[in-house]
Amino acid sequence: PSLSMHAHDGLLFEDVPLARVAAEHGTPTWVYSAGTLRRRFRALRAALDGAGLRAGIHYAAKANDSQAVLRVLRGEGAGADIVSAGELRATMAAGIPAAETVFSGVGKTADEIRFALGHGIYQLNAESAEEIAMISAAAVALGVRAPVSLRVNPDVDARTHAKITTGKADNKFGIPFEDAAALYAHMAALPGIRPIGIATHIGSQITDGMSAFRAAYARLAELVGALREQGLPVERIDCGGGLGIPYRDEPAPTPEALAGAIKATLGHLGLPVMLEPGRWLVGPAGVLLASVVLQKQGAARRFLVLDAAMNDLIRPAMYEAWHGILPVSPVAHVAPLSPADVVGPVCESGDTFAKGRALPILSPGECVAFLDAGAYGAVMSSTYNARPLAAEVMVDGHRCAVIRPRQTHEDLLAHQRLPEWLTA
Numbered sequence: 001p002s003l004s005m006h007a008h009d010g011l012l013f014e015d016v017p018l019a020r021v022a023a024e025h026g027t028p029t030w031v032y033s034a035g036t037l038r039r040r041f042r043a044l045r046a047a048l049d050g051a052g053l054r055a056g057i058h059y060a061a062k063a064n065d066s067q068a069v070l071r072v073l074r075g076e077g078a079g080a081d082i083v084s085a086g087e088l089r090a091t092m093a094a095g096i097p098a099a100e101t102v103f104s105g106v107g108k109t110a111d112e113i114r115f116a117l118g119h120g121i122y123q124l125n126a127e128s129a130e131e132i133a134m135i136s137a138a139a140v141a142l143g144v145r146a147p148v149s150l151r152v153n154p155d156v157d158a159r160t161h162a163k164i165t166t167g168k169a170d171n172k173f174g175i176p177f178e179d180a181a182a183l184y185a186h187m188a189a190l191p192g193i194r195p196i197g198i199a200t201h202i203g204s205q206i207t208d209g210m211s212a213f214r215a216a217y218a219r220l221a222e223l224v225g226a227l228r229e230q231g232l233p234v235e236r237i238d239c240g241g242g243l244g245i246p247y248r249d250e251p252a253p254t255p256e257a258l259a260g261a262i263k264a265t266l267g268h269l270g271l272p273v274m275l276e277p278g279r280w281l282v283g284p285a286g287v288l289l290a291s292v293v294l295q296k297q298g299a300a301r302r303f304l305v306l307d308a309a310m311n312d313l314i315r316p317a318m319y320e321a322w323h324g325i326l327p328v329s330p331v332a333h334v335a336p337l338s339p340a341d342v343v344g345p346v347c348e349s350g351d352t353f354a355k356g357r358a359l360p361i362l363s364p365g366e367c368v369a370f371l372d373a374g375a376y377g378a379v380m381s382s383t384y385n386a387r388p389l390a391a392e393v394m395v396d397g398h399r400c401a402v403i404r405p406r407q408t409h410e411d412l413l414a415h416q417r418l419p420e421w422l423t424a
């Protein structure tokens with residue numbers, strides 16, 4: 001809905017022609033729609049409220065940690081889910097208090113734990129007995145009690161890409177389900193810890209219905225029952241993130257379905273819940289704009305070589321992810337289509353965005369937009385092949401502003417140092 005085709009201006013993001021963004025800011029450029037962010041946040045909020053859940057939405061900043069994106073979501077009332085001190089700095093800088101922020105992750109360092117506790121973090125999701133000991137020690141040294149939820153690994157198959165499955169027994173995440181109750185009791189006995197609940201996160205880009213979520217949440221409910229029987233306090237349940245989006249023709253799970261699954265499995269406990277969504281909120285709110293460098297005919301295939309590459313958007317190379325690719329110009333949308341391999345200029349065959357994609361013949365300088373690139377796009381980019389990080393732009397109605405200028409070649413060199421023995 002926020003992307004539309006205009007007969008004269010071509011592809012618009014909100015009211016802003018993407019051709020104009022490319023002309024003014026160059027390519028490759030990430031473009032985010034503030035309106036889409038707001039709309040999606042409100043839809044999620046409405047679904048949770050509609051199911052009668054008391055639910056906190058803690059946006060998973062890893063999906064897109066741009067200050068402008070964080071601020072728009074904060075404006076809608078989002079808390080945060082973070083996985084590093086760097087993300088906590090970013091979310092606090094955007095006005096999200098640590099008191100509304102969850103710290104997830106399997107390898108928080110002692111420094112990061114102290115940093116988070118020092119700022120009054122809302123909740124630490126602990127993933128091991130070893131980490132619980134670290135948190136307790138840090139809290140005692142600071143004279144506080146750390147609010148800790150136990151991240152449980154429910155051993156369910158989220159049926160998503162293997163690299164983003166997190167809730168199977170052989171994944172590195174969480175506490176084995178069988179150990180959770182004993183460890184929770186152990187936490188309650190530690191001087192530095194206030195056990196406040198349990199958490200789970202079974203994977204990302206889950207589009208295969210609600211059965212995996214339901215199975216995981218049912219196990220959490222079972223665990224809460226066991227903890228209550230032991231007289232242990234449970235204040236809230238963190239349901240994680242993972243709600244998928246349709247990149248191609250996957251069935252789109254709705255926030256209403258997720259809210260319904262939570263209500264059905266956890267509702268009887270009468271506890272507040274939390275969600276940690278990343279992709280669902282920001283994925284469809286971003287595109288990556290790229291220009292055609294040239295088109296070449298290989299022995300067997302047509303190659304469309306773009307100025308964007310795997311260093312910008314790594315998802316196709318890393319997860320065989322499918323992203324829609326739309327030409328920006330209005331004429332391109334009525335031209336005949338033929339299969340093309342869409343590739344970047346990086347010196348690896350893996351630098352392929354799409355194979356055999358039906359696209360018109362495009363001339364050098366024409367633009368295309370990669371759709372649904374707002375989540376795990378810019379945050380995963382690198383400067384491989386000494387390619388400066390792409391610019392980032394936000395649109396809001398008819399407004400358009402640079403939120404991160406394109407890196408320069410000078411920037412790439414600026415932070416390097418030479419050992420003195422090479423400078424003589």
Ligand code: LLP
Binds near residue numbers: 203242243
């Ligand atoms: N909470 C925890 C503890 C997580 O590990 C994650 C994502 C989330 C929440 C947010 O999940 P979401 O709602 O976005 O599915 N780079 C991959 C995705 C990695 C997700 C890692 N964890 C990709 O591009 O598909």
